[in-house]
Amino acid sequence: MGMTIAEKILAIHAGRESVSPKEIVDARIDYVMMNDVTGLPAFEVFEEFRTTPISEKSVLIQDHYVPNKDVASAEQAKAMREFARKYNINNHFDVGRGGVCHQIMIEHGFAAPGRLIVGADSHTCSYGALGALSTGIGSSEAASAMATGELWFRVPETQKFVIDGKPGKYVMGKDMILYIIGDIGVSGSLYRSMEFYGSAIESLSLSDRITISNMAIEAGAKCGIIPPDDKVFNYLKNRVIGEYSPVYADSDSEYEDTFEYDASEIKPMVAMPHLPENTIPASEIDVQIDQAYLGSCTNGRIEDLRVAAAILKGKKVHPDVRMIVVPASKNVFLQALREGLVEIFMDADAYVAGPTCGACLGGYMGVLAEGERCISSTNRNFIGRMGHKDSYVYLANPAVVAASAITGQITDPEDLEVGRT
Amino acid sequence: MNRYIKGRVWRFPENVDTDQIIPAKYLVTGDRQELAKHAFENVRPDFTEHVREGDIIVAGKNFGSGSSREHAPRALIGAGIACVIAPSFARIFYRNSINIGLPLVECDVDVVEGDILTVDFENGTVVDMNTMSEYSFHPLPDFLMDLLEFGLIENTKMKLERMKSR
Structure with missing residues (x-):
């Protein structure tokens, strides 16, 4: 066989x-x-x-x-x-x-x-x-x-x-x-x-x-x-x-x-706290966020940064949101600099840091306080994963992270594009 | 390792992940006793104070999901946990536990916190001494039983000896 x-x-x-x-x-x-x-x-x-x-x-x-x-x-x-x-x-x-x-x-x-x-x-x-x-x-x-x-x-x-x-x-x-x-x-x-x-x-x-x-x-x-x-x-x-x-x-x-x-039926998805299986389309969620995190081994590559930068270009991160961008490697960071992506992020008021696992596992560089909510391009939304035991991680793709950073609430980038938010 | 144990139950739900067992911020040591001080800190703050040597964790499916941190079974051993019983375990947690000598039993048992259980690893039975309900499970295959008994460290030493004499 x-x-x-x-x-x-x-x-x-x-x-x-x-x-x-x-x-x-x-x-x-x-x-x-x-x-x-x-x-x-x-x-x-x-x-x-x-x-x-x-x-x-x-x-x-x-x-x-x-x-x-x-x-x-x-x-x-x-x-x-x-x-x-x-x-x-x-x-x-x-x-x-x-x-x-x-x-x-x-x-x-x-x-x-x-x-x-x-x-x-x-x-x-x-x-x-x-x-x-x-x-x-x-x-x-x-x-x-x-x-x-x-x-x-x-x-x-x-x-x-x-x-x-x-x-x-x-x-x-x-x-x-x-x-x-x-x-x-x-x-x-x-x-x-x-x-x-x-x-x-x-x-x-x-x-x-x-x-x-x-x-x-x-x-x-x-x-x-x-x-x-x-x-x-x-x-x-x-x-x-x-x-x-x-x-x-x-x-x-x-x-x-x-x-x-059937891929045509799959929409930009979000995994709600506290399990990656709690998925629903981003467009169906009404949640305010405090932080937007773009990085990690899951979505911290140059392709991910390009997608987010295209959405953030010429726009500002919502005043109530901190956006943190962590390229997954030195090479990704260098490439992002060369392509002008870092400038786009910084112009939008995002914080750009050097590569580390950092906040993905609640280590440092973006740990959440009690009651805070983060839209994140990472892989896990377990209890206390990114900080306080009563903080909340919503997993999504880099486009959703960028769109949500702009609106201050979890947003399907398609809705942002057509002005539905 | 004891092939027959008796202990008091701590009940946990399904999908208990390794971040719950030992939060990542404490992953700055490999010491079992040190890690044990923070076991289940976020989800069961009473655990470390009341856990006793020989206690048994009974959980729902997929216990130990998430990270590869061996710190998780180390923390449980450090806390005195004699055995974890669940319908299923996350695979890295499973390997880590067997490798460092924390017995796991794949079995769906209907027991409540505080019950006294006996576990017979030889015959594959769990008995709830409070209700006298009996459950059976498949004993580990010989290779894993040996690994559990001797530990991966001894197993590796023996393998290195064999490699030398080849």
């Missing part, structure tokens, strides 16, 4: 002819990534092994609490720096050199089709947009993977998601994945691999596809894989480290379920 993409990648990396769902296999990993929060516990565990890490497979990225928010986070970042130095790990991205870890893994050519990549961060599933099987793990596992170059995996069942049809002007990858999570729920793909197909997926930019794979975890999935095409191969030219081999599903592969959607 044929295999799905996840099954095939696991089989190849386990040195097997084939694998089946529910089996537990030991597989060779291509890269293991850690950030400043998950790094420290991993380094402590690693020292117990009394060995040296496979340094070329280890990637250390400072992003959660850098530049450091306090002394404790400074100590944590220092531990990463010292670990990198001690074991000659060259793939260490410190302040001013990198950005949000998943953007770096993609930009710097670690992520590529057919690879098996693990990371001590749940949004490691992002690289599925390039045809990799990438998935989040814990710190002890990251330590184990650095030492052995292998890890145990349960072969997931695969669900197939097919999105055909032409999406509307302001409908982005974010809306497609929010729509799917709204349909299947936050545990709708628990332990599963999601595979995405259809003309709407094919028409999306790589950036929008990354948003979709990034939020597979929000449905509980192990990974969210999109078969790689020329958009991926072109992106990887002069970027990818080493060779790679694309992997596709066999024509007789077995899917646990198939879900079909």
